[in-house]
Amino acid sequence: MKFKALTPLLLSAALLTSFTLPAAAQEKDPLRIALISSKSGAFSTMGADVLSGVRFAVEEANAKGGVDGRQIIVVEGDDESTPDAGRRVAEKLVREGNKFIIGPITSGISLAISQNLTRWDAAFIGTISKADRLTTDACSPRFIRTNHSDAMDMAMIESWLQNYIDEGNNFAILAADYVWGHDSAQLFEKIVTDKGKQVPLKLFAPLGTKDYAPYIQQLRAANADAIWFADVSGAITFVKQAADFNLIPATPLIGHALLSNFVVDATDNALQNVPGNVGFTPDIKTEQTQAFVDAFKAKHGRYPTDTEGQAYNGAMVLFQGVTKAGSVEPGPVMEALRGAEVESLYGTVQIRAEDNQMLIPNYMARVQMDGDKLRPVIETAYPASITPPASPLCKM
Numbered sequence: 527m528k529f530k531a532l533t534p535l536l537l538s539a540a541l542l543t544s545f546t547l548p549a550a551a552q553e554k555d556p557l558r559i560a561l562i563s564s565k566s567g568a569f570s571t572m573g574a575d576v577l578s579g580v581r582f583a584v585e586e587a588n589a590k591g592g593v594d595g596r597q598i599i600v601v602e603g604d605d606e607s608t609p610d611a612g613r614r615v616a617e618k619l620v621r622e623g624n625k626f627i628i629g630p631i632t633s634g635i636s637l638a639i640s641q642n643l644t645r646w647d648a649a650f651i652g653t654i655s656k657a658d659r660l661t662t663d664a665c666s667p668r669f670i671r672t673n674h675s676d677a678m679d680m681a682m683i684e685s686w687l688q689n690y691i692d693e694g695n696n697f698a699i700l701a702a703d704y705v706w707g708h709d710s711a712q713l714f715e716k717i718v719t720d721k722g723k724q725v726p727l728k729l730f731a732p733l734g735t736k737d738y739a740p741y742i743q744q745l746r747a748a749n750a751d752a753i754w755f756a757d758v759s760g761a762i763t764f765v766k767q768a769a770d771f772n773l774i775p776a777t778p779l780i781g782h783a784l785l786s787n788f789v790v791d792a793t794d795n796a797l798q799n800v801p802g803n804v805g806f807t808p809d810i811k812t813e814q815t816q817a818f819v820d821a822f823k824a825k826h827g828r829y830p831t832d833t834e835g836q837a838y839n840g841a842m843v844l845f846q847g848v849t850k851a852g853s854v855e856p857g858p859v860m861e862a863l864r865g866a867e868v869e870s871l872y873g874t875v876q877i878r879a880e881d882n883q884m885l886i887p888n889y890m891a892r893v894q895m896d897g898d899k900l901r902p903v904i905e906t907a908y909p910a911s912i913t914p915p916a917s918p919l920c921k922m
Contacts, residue, residue, distance in 0.1 A: 554594070554595050555596065556592075556596050556597040556599045557592075557598045557626065557845075558599045558625060558626065559598065559599070559627075560619035560620060560625070561603070562603045562604075562612060562627055562628075562639075563602075563604075564606070564631055566606050567608060568733050569632060569759055570607065571762075572833055573631060575787075575833035575837070576629050579833065579835065579837030579838040579841070580837045581600070582838060583838045583841035584598045584600050587841075593845040593849060594849040596848065596854065601624045603616070605635050607631075607632065607635075607759070609637070612630055612635035612639060613639055617642065617646060620646045620647075625646075625856050626649050626650075626856065627643075627648055627649065627651070628650070628841065628844065633660065633705050633706040633709075634705055634706075636650070636657070637655075637657065637664055640652075640668070641664065641666070643668035643669060644668060647857075649668045649856035649859060649860050650666075650669045651670055651840045651841075652669060653673050653836045653840035654673055654833065654836060656674060656675055656676045656706055657675075657709055658676050658677050661675055661916070661920060665881050665921070667864065667922045668857075670860065670877060670882040671882065671884060672839055672843050672886075673836050673839075673886075676706070676710060676713060677913075680714070681908075682803065682912060686890050687717060690752075690780070690801075694723070694750075694751025695723050695751060696724045697714075697725050697750055697751060697752055698745050698748045698750035699714060699715065699727065699728045699729065700731065700753060700755050701729075701731075701754075701756040702730070702759065703731055703733070706756070707730060707756050707757060710754075710756035710782045711728055714782070726748055727744060727745065729741050729744060731760055731764075733759055735763070738763060738767045739771070746777075750777060751777075752779070753780070754782065755779050755781050755782065758783050758786070765779075766792075766793055768796070774796060779800050780800075780802060782802065783802075783805075785800070785803070785804050785891055786831070787831035787901060787902070788833070790893055791900075798894070798895075799893060800892065801892045802892075803889065803891070804889050805889075806833075806839070807889065807901070807902055809903060809904040810871060810872065812873045814869060814870060815871045818830065818835070818838060835871060839870055839871045842868075843863065844859075846866075846869065850862035864877060864879050865878070872887055875910065878916055880920060881922070883913075885910040887908060888907075888908045888910075888912070889904045890905055890906045
Protein backbone atom coordinates (compact mmCIF):
# COMPACT_ATOMS: atom_id res chain seq x y z
CA MET A 527 0.00 0.00 0.00
CA LYS A 528 1.44 3.34 -1.03
CA PHE A 529 0.51 5.45 1.98
CA LYS A 530 3.66 7.49 1.58
CA ALA A 531 2.05 9.11 -1.47
CA LEU A 532 -0.60 10.73 0.70
CA THR A 533 1.64 13.45 2.13
CA PRO A 534 1.82 15.59 -1.02
CA LEU A 535 -1.83 14.86 -1.68
CA LEU A 536 -2.80 16.38 1.64
CA LEU A 537 -0.91 19.47 0.64
CA SER A 538 -2.72 19.63 -2.68
CA ALA A 539 -6.06 19.17 -0.90
CA ALA A 540 -5.23 22.09 1.37
CA LEU A 541 -4.46 24.22 -1.65
CA LEU A 542 -7.73 23.20 -3.28
CA THR A 543 -9.71 24.46 -0.32
CA SER A 544 -7.74 27.55 0.62
CA PHE A 545 -10.43 30.02 -0.44
CA THR A 546 -11.46 32.66 2.08
CA LEU A 547 -14.96 31.82 3.25
CA PRO A 548 -17.49 33.97 5.11
CA ALA A 549 -17.37 33.85 8.91
CA ALA A 550 -20.61 31.85 9.06
CA ALA A 551 -19.10 29.17 6.84
CA GLN A 552 -16.02 28.96 9.01
CA GLU A 553 -18.18 28.38 12.10
CA LYS A 554 -19.85 25.27 10.64
CA ASP A 555 -18.18 21.89 10.47
CA PRO A 556 -16.58 21.42 7.04
CA LEU A 557 -17.60 18.78 4.53
CA ARG A 558 -14.66 16.37 4.44
CA ILE A 559 -14.40 14.21 1.31
CA ALA A 560 -12.23 11.15 0.72
CA LEU A 561 -11.50 11.36 -3.00
CA ILE A 562 -10.29 7.86 -3.79
CA SER A 563 -9.47 6.81 -7.32
CA SER A 564 -6.85 5.09 -9.45
CA LYS A 565 -3.67 7.15 -9.52
CA SER A 566 -1.72 4.03 -10.42
CA GLY A 567 -2.48 0.67 -11.98
CA ALA A 568 -4.65 -0.34 -14.91
CA PHE A 569 -7.22 2.47 -14.49
CA SER A 570 -4.85 5.38 -13.82
CA THR A 571 -5.70 7.27 -17.03
CA MET A 572 -9.40 7.17 -16.23
CA GLY A 573 -8.62 7.92 -12.60
CA ALA A 574 -7.00 11.22 -13.58
CA ASP A 575 -10.31 12.33 -15.11
CA VAL A 576 -12.26 11.31 -12.00
CA LEU A 577 -9.95 13.42 -9.87
CA SER A 578 -10.23 16.35 -12.29
CA GLY A 579 -14.03 16.29 -12.28
CA VAL A 580 -14.37 16.22 -8.49
CA ARG A 581 -11.65 18.82 -7.98
CA PHE A 582 -13.45 21.16 -10.37
CA ALA A 583 -16.75 20.72 -8.50
CA VAL A 584 -15.05 21.42 -5.16
CA GLU A 585 -13.17 24.48 -6.41
CA GLU A 586 -16.36 25.86 -7.95
CA ALA A 587 -18.41 25.31 -4.78
CA ASN A 588 -15.77 26.71 -2.41
CA ALA A 589 -15.40 29.79 -4.60
CA LYS A 590 -19.12 30.42 -4.04
CA GLY A 591 -18.87 30.09 -0.26
CA GLY A 592 -18.93 26.33 0.18
CA VAL A 593 -21.92 24.01 0.62
CA ASP A 594 -24.61 24.92 3.14
CA GLY A 595 -22.17 27.55 4.37
CA ARG A 596 -19.48 24.92 4.91
CA GLN A 597 -15.96 24.71 3.54
CA ILE A 598 -15.22 21.57 1.52
CA ILE A 599 -11.98 19.79 2.36
CA VAL A 600 -10.73 17.04 0.05
CA VAL A 601 -8.12 14.43 0.91
CA GLU A 602 -7.02 12.18 -1.94
CA GLY A 603 -5.97 8.54 -1.92
CA ASP A 604 -4.77 6.03 -4.51
CA ASP A 605 -6.73 2.78 -4.74
CA GLU A 606 -4.00 1.40 -7.06
CA SER A 607 -6.78 -0.06 -9.27
CA THR A 608 -7.30 -3.00 -6.89
CA PRO A 609 -10.09 -3.83 -4.40
CA ASP A 610 -7.74 -4.58 -1.49
CA ALA A 611 -5.84 -1.31 -1.83
CA GLY A 612 -9.09 0.59 -2.34
CA ARG A 613 -10.62 -0.80 0.84
CA ARG A 614 -7.49 -0.07 2.88
CA VAL A 615 -7.06 3.52 1.75
CA ALA A 616 -10.79 4.19 2.13
CA GLU A 617 -10.75 2.95 5.73
CA LYS A 618 -7.64 4.99 6.51
CA LEU A 619 -9.11 8.24 5.18
CA VAL A 620 -12.49 7.64 6.82
CA ARG A 621 -10.81 6.95 10.17
CA GLU A 622 -9.09 10.32 9.76
CA GLY A 623 -12.49 12.02 9.55
CA ASN A 624 -13.11 12.14 5.79
CA LYS A 625 -16.41 10.28 5.82
CA PHE A 626 -17.78 10.97 2.35
CA ILE A 627 -16.17 8.72 -0.27
CA ILE A 628 -16.26 9.45 -3.99
CA GLY A 629 -14.14 8.40 -6.96
CA PRO A 630 -13.61 4.61 -7.25
CA ILE A 631 -13.85 3.30 -10.81
CA THR A 632 -14.12 -0.47 -10.84
CA SER A 633 -17.09 -2.32 -9.43
CA GLY A 634 -14.75 -4.63 -7.54
CA ILE A 635 -13.29 -1.68 -5.62
CA SER A 636 -16.72 -0.14 -5.04
CA LEU A 637 -18.09 -3.43 -3.68
CA ALA A 638 -15.10 -3.82 -1.36
CA ILE A 639 -15.76 -0.37 0.06
CA SER A 640 -19.56 -0.34 0.13
CA GLN A 641 -19.82 -3.40 2.36
CA ASN A 642 -17.96 -1.57 5.14
CA LEU A 643 -19.78 1.76 5.15
CA THR A 644 -21.99 1.19 8.17
CA ARG A 645 -19.10 -0.19 10.20
CA TRP A 646 -16.98 2.82 9.29
CA ASP A 647 -19.87 5.31 9.71
CA ALA A 648 -19.18 6.55 6.17
CA ALA A 649 -21.12 7.32 2.99
CA PHE A 650 -20.24 6.65 -0.64
CA ILE A 651 -21.37 8.38 -3.83
CA GLY A 652 -20.70 6.04 -6.76
CA THR A 653 -20.09 7.82 -10.06
CA ILE A 654 -18.53 5.25 -12.41
CA SER A 655 -19.02 1.64 -11.24
CA LYS A 656 -21.81 -0.17 -13.09
CA ALA A 657 -22.15 -3.67 -11.58
CA ASP A 658 -25.76 -4.39 -10.68
CA ARG A 659 -24.78 -5.92 -7.33
CA LEU A 660 -24.13 -2.45 -5.95
CA THR A 661 -27.88 -1.77 -6.05
CA THR A 662 -29.21 -5.33 -5.74
CA ASP A 663 -28.04 -7.95 -3.21
CA ALA A 664 -25.07 -5.80 -2.09
CA CYS A 665 -26.99 -2.53 -1.78
CA SER A 666 -26.45 -0.26 1.22
CA PRO A 667 -28.36 2.73 2.60
CA ARG A 668 -24.94 4.42 2.76
CA PHE A 669 -24.30 4.01 -1.00
CA ILE A 670 -25.92 6.04 -3.79
CA ARG A 671 -25.14 5.48 -7.46
CA THR A 672 -25.38 8.57 -9.67
CA ASN A 673 -24.32 6.85 -12.92
CA HIS A 674 -25.94 4.15 -15.05
CA SER A 675 -25.99 0.56 -13.83
CA ASP A 676 -25.44 -2.42 -16.14
CA ALA A 677 -29.18 -3.10 -16.06
CA MET A 678 -29.90 0.48 -17.17
CA ASP A 679 -27.38 0.20 -20.00
CA MET A 680 -28.76 -3.13 -21.15
CA ALA A 681 -32.37 -1.92 -21.15
CA MET A 682 -31.28 0.82 -23.54
CA ILE A 683 -29.00 -1.40 -25.60
CA GLU A 684 -31.73 -4.02 -25.97
CA SER A 685 -33.94 -1.37 -27.56
CA TRP A 686 -31.11 -0.08 -29.75
CA LEU A 687 -30.17 -3.60 -30.86
CA GLN A 688 -33.61 -4.32 -32.30
CA ASN A 689 -32.47 -3.04 -35.67
CA TYR A 690 -28.76 -3.71 -35.35
CA ILE A 691 -28.92 -7.44 -34.76
CA ASP A 692 -31.24 -7.93 -37.72
CA GLU A 693 -28.10 -7.40 -39.79
CA GLY A 694 -26.29 -10.45 -38.35
CA ASN A 695 -26.72 -13.83 -36.72
CA ASN A 696 -23.44 -14.50 -34.92
CA PHE A 697 -21.92 -12.30 -32.23
CA ALA A 698 -18.69 -12.67 -30.28
CA ILE A 699 -17.91 -11.25 -26.84
CA LEU A 700 -14.63 -10.01 -25.37
CA ALA A 701 -14.96 -8.69 -21.84
CA ALA A 702 -12.82 -7.97 -18.80
CA ASP A 703 -12.37 -10.88 -16.44
CA TYR A 704 -13.90 -9.33 -13.33
CA VAL A 705 -17.40 -8.74 -11.98
CA TRP A 706 -18.45 -5.92 -14.34
CA GLY A 707 -17.11 -7.64 -17.47
CA HIS A 708 -18.93 -10.87 -16.65
CA ASP A 709 -22.16 -8.95 -15.93
CA SER A 710 -21.90 -7.15 -19.25
CA ALA A 711 -21.19 -10.34 -21.21
CA GLN A 712 -24.01 -12.26 -19.55
CA LEU A 713 -26.57 -9.55 -20.18
CA PHE A 714 -25.54 -9.05 -23.82
CA GLU A 715 -25.64 -12.79 -24.49
CA LYS A 716 -29.16 -13.00 -23.08
CA ILE A 717 -30.38 -10.15 -25.27
CA VAL A 718 -28.90 -11.72 -28.39
CA THR A 719 -29.97 -15.30 -27.76
CA ASP A 720 -33.49 -14.20 -26.82
CA LYS A 721 -33.68 -12.85 -30.38
CA GLY A 722 -32.71 -16.25 -31.81
CA LYS A 723 -29.14 -15.21 -32.57
CA GLN A 724 -25.93 -17.04 -31.63
CA VAL A 725 -22.93 -16.21 -29.44
CA PRO A 726 -20.41 -18.89 -30.46
CA LEU A 727 -17.44 -17.24 -28.72
CA LYS A 728 -17.04 -15.60 -25.31
CA LEU A 729 -13.60 -14.49 -24.16
CA PHE A 730 -12.51 -12.87 -20.88
CA ALA A 731 -9.21 -10.98 -20.61
CA PRO A 732 -7.53 -10.56 -17.20
CA LEU A 733 -6.90 -7.03 -15.96
CA GLY A 734 -3.51 -5.86 -17.13
CA THR A 735 -3.50 -7.85 -20.37
CA LYS A 736 -0.88 -6.40 -22.72
CA ASP A 737 -1.01 -8.86 -25.62
CA TYR A 738 -4.44 -9.36 -27.16
CA ALA A 739 -3.12 -11.31 -30.15
CA PRO A 740 -4.47 -14.68 -28.89
CA TYR A 741 -7.92 -13.14 -28.39
CA ILE A 742 -7.81 -11.39 -31.76
CA GLN A 743 -6.91 -14.64 -33.53
CA GLN A 744 -9.90 -16.38 -31.97
CA LEU A 745 -12.20 -13.48 -32.81
CA ARG A 746 -11.09 -13.49 -36.43
CA ALA A 747 -11.58 -17.27 -36.67
CA ALA A 748 -15.10 -16.95 -35.24
CA ASN A 749 -16.15 -14.91 -38.27
CA ALA A 750 -18.67 -13.01 -36.14
CA ASP A 751 -20.95 -10.36 -37.57
CA ALA A 752 -20.00 -8.03 -34.69
CA ILE A 753 -18.04 -8.07 -31.43
CA TRP A 754 -19.41 -6.95 -28.07
CA PHE A 755 -16.46 -5.36 -26.24
CA ALA A 756 -16.48 -4.55 -22.52
CA ASP A 757 -12.96 -4.04 -21.15
CA VAL A 758 -12.20 -0.51 -20.01
CA SER A 759 -8.67 -1.01 -18.71
CA GLY A 760 -7.53 -2.87 -21.82
CA ALA A 761 -9.46 -0.83 -24.35
CA ILE A 762 -6.60 1.22 -25.76
CA THR A 763 -4.29 -1.77 -26.16
CA PHE A 764 -6.98 -3.95 -27.69
CA VAL A 765 -8.23 -1.35 -30.16
CA LYS A 766 -4.72 -0.57 -31.38
CA GLN A 767 -3.84 -4.24 -31.82
CA ALA A 768 -7.21 -5.07 -33.37
CA ALA A 769 -6.63 -2.34 -35.96
CA ASP A 770 -3.08 -3.56 -36.64
CA PHE A 771 -4.40 -7.10 -37.26
CA ASN A 772 -7.28 -5.72 -39.36
CA LEU A 773 -9.88 -7.24 -37.06
CA ILE A 774 -11.46 -3.80 -37.06
CA PRO A 775 -13.06 -2.20 -38.95
CA ALA A 776 -13.57 -5.42 -40.95
CA THR A 777 -15.59 -6.77 -38.00
CA PRO A 778 -17.70 -4.09 -36.33
CA LEU A 779 -17.33 -3.36 -32.63
CA ILE A 780 -20.17 -2.53 -30.25
CA GLY A 781 -18.78 -0.90 -27.15
CA HIS A 782 -19.96 -1.14 -23.56
CA ALA A 783 -18.22 1.72 -21.76
CA LEU A 784 -15.73 1.74 -24.64
CA LEU A 785 -16.38 5.24 -25.94
CA SER A 786 -14.54 7.11 -23.23
CA ASN A 787 -12.71 10.18 -24.45
CA PHE A 788 -9.33 8.92 -23.25
CA VAL A 789 -9.75 5.75 -25.34
CA VAL A 790 -10.87 7.61 -28.45
CA ASP A 791 -8.02 10.11 -28.10
CA ALA A 792 -5.38 7.39 -27.76
CA THR A 793 -6.41 5.20 -30.71
CA ASP A 794 -6.11 7.56 -33.70
CA ASN A 795 -9.05 6.90 -36.04
CA ALA A 796 -9.59 3.26 -35.11
CA LEU A 797 -12.90 3.91 -33.32
CA GLN A 798 -14.41 6.23 -35.92
CA ASN A 799 -18.07 5.31 -36.50
CA VAL A 800 -18.08 2.75 -33.65
CA PRO A 801 -21.34 2.82 -31.62
CA GLY A 802 -21.68 2.41 -27.88
CA ASN A 803 -23.22 3.76 -24.72
CA VAL A 804 -21.96 6.93 -23.05
CA GLY A 805 -22.50 8.19 -19.52
CA PHE A 806 -21.98 11.86 -20.31
CA THR A 807 -21.14 14.07 -23.26
CA PRO A 808 -21.36 17.85 -23.76
CA ASP A 809 -24.28 17.17 -26.13
CA ILE A 810 -26.73 16.58 -23.26
CA LYS A 811 -29.42 19.22 -23.63
CA THR A 812 -29.96 20.51 -20.12
CA GLU A 813 -29.28 23.85 -18.47
CA GLN A 814 -27.11 22.10 -15.89
CA THR A 815 -24.86 20.49 -18.49
CA GLN A 816 -24.58 23.72 -20.46
CA ALA A 817 -23.53 25.65 -17.35
CA PHE A 818 -20.98 22.98 -16.42
CA VAL A 819 -19.52 22.79 -19.93
CA ASP A 820 -19.26 26.58 -20.20
CA ALA A 821 -17.50 26.90 -16.84
CA PHE A 822 -15.18 23.99 -17.51
CA LYS A 823 -14.22 25.32 -20.96
CA ALA A 824 -13.58 28.77 -19.50
CA LYS A 825 -11.01 27.28 -17.13
CA HIS A 826 -9.50 24.45 -19.18
CA GLY A 827 -10.04 25.53 -22.78
CA ARG A 828 -11.66 22.20 -23.75
CA TYR A 829 -14.77 20.12 -23.28
CA PRO A 830 -14.99 17.98 -20.14
CA THR A 831 -14.59 14.27 -20.76
CA ASP A 832 -17.27 11.70 -20.09
CA THR A 833 -15.55 10.66 -16.86
CA GLU A 834 -15.04 14.23 -15.66
CA GLY A 835 -18.73 14.90 -16.24
CA GLN A 836 -19.88 11.85 -14.29
CA ALA A 837 -17.52 12.63 -11.40
CA TYR A 838 -18.70 16.25 -11.27
CA ASN A 839 -22.29 15.07 -11.33
CA GLY A 840 -21.73 12.85 -8.29
CA ALA A 841 -20.21 15.74 -6.37
CA MET A 842 -23.26 17.88 -7.27
CA VAL A 843 -25.52 15.29 -5.68
CA LEU A 844 -23.41 15.00 -2.52
CA PHE A 845 -23.45 18.77 -2.05
CA GLN A 846 -27.25 18.81 -2.30
CA GLY A 847 -27.48 16.04 0.28
CA VAL A 848 -25.48 18.12 2.76
CA THR A 849 -27.73 21.11 2.13
CA LYS A 850 -30.94 19.07 2.46
CA ALA A 851 -29.76 17.44 5.68
CA GLY A 852 -28.16 20.56 7.16
CA SER A 853 -25.46 18.18 8.34
CA VAL A 854 -22.14 16.58 7.46
CA GLU A 855 -22.97 13.34 9.26
CA PRO A 856 -23.16 10.47 6.75
CA GLY A 857 -26.41 8.94 8.01
CA PRO A 858 -28.57 12.07 7.82
CA VAL A 859 -27.08 13.12 4.46
CA MET A 860 -27.83 9.78 2.81
CA GLU A 861 -31.29 9.66 4.36
CA ALA A 862 -32.00 13.15 2.97
CA LEU A 863 -31.03 11.99 -0.52
CA ARG A 864 -32.92 8.69 -0.46
CA GLY A 865 -36.03 9.14 -2.61
CA ALA A 866 -35.23 12.82 -3.18
CA GLU A 867 -35.38 14.89 -6.34
CA VAL A 868 -32.02 16.48 -7.11
CA GLU A 869 -30.49 18.69 -9.75
CA SER A 870 -28.02 16.85 -11.98
CA LEU A 871 -26.27 17.25 -15.30
CA TYR A 872 -29.22 15.27 -16.71
CA GLY A 873 -31.82 17.70 -15.36
CA THR A 874 -34.04 17.28 -12.30
CA VAL A 875 -34.00 13.57 -11.45
CA GLN A 876 -34.96 11.24 -8.62
CA ILE A 877 -32.88 8.95 -6.43
CA ARG A 878 -35.00 5.80 -6.15
CA ALA A 879 -35.72 5.05 -2.50
CA GLU A 880 -35.83 1.27 -2.97
CA ASP A 881 -32.17 0.91 -3.99
CA ASN A 882 -30.54 4.38 -4.03
CA GLN A 883 -30.13 4.29 -7.83
CA MET A 884 -30.39 7.71 -9.46
CA LEU A 885 -32.83 7.53 -12.37
CA ILE A 886 -31.34 9.33 -15.35
CA PRO A 887 -31.67 9.28 -19.14
CA ASN A 888 -29.24 7.13 -21.10
CA TYR A 889 -27.47 7.64 -24.39
CA MET A 890 -26.20 5.75 -27.40
CA ALA A 891 -23.43 7.56 -29.24
CA ARG A 892 -21.15 7.08 -32.20
CA VAL A 893 -17.57 8.28 -32.58
CA GLN A 894 -17.59 11.13 -35.10
CA MET A 895 -15.52 14.12 -36.10
CA ASP A 896 -16.42 17.30 -34.21
CA GLY A 897 -14.43 19.98 -35.97
CA ASP A 898 -10.91 18.55 -36.11
CA LYS A 899 -11.36 16.08 -33.23
CA LEU A 900 -12.98 12.68 -32.86
CA ARG A 901 -15.33 12.27 -29.93
CA PRO A 902 -18.49 10.35 -28.99
CA VAL A 903 -21.55 12.22 -30.25
CA ILE A 904 -25.01 11.29 -28.99
CA GLU A 905 -27.23 9.71 -31.65
CA THR A 906 -30.18 8.62 -29.52
CA ALA A 907 -31.34 9.59 -26.03
CA TYR A 908 -33.48 7.20 -24.00
CA PRO A 909 -35.69 8.41 -21.12
CA ALA A 910 -35.13 7.39 -17.53
CA SER A 911 -38.50 5.62 -17.69
CA ILE A 912 -36.87 2.61 -19.41
CA THR A 913 -34.88 1.87 -16.25
CA PRO A 914 -35.76 -1.60 -14.92
CA PRO A 915 -37.53 -1.68 -11.52
CA ALA A 916 -35.54 -2.01 -8.33
CA SER A 917 -34.46 -5.54 -7.53
CA PRO A 918 -36.21 -7.32 -4.65
CA LEU A 919 -32.73 -8.53 -3.67
CA CYS A 920 -31.98 -5.05 -2.34
CA LYS A 921 -32.91 -4.89 1.35
CA MET A 922 -32.34 -1.52 2.97
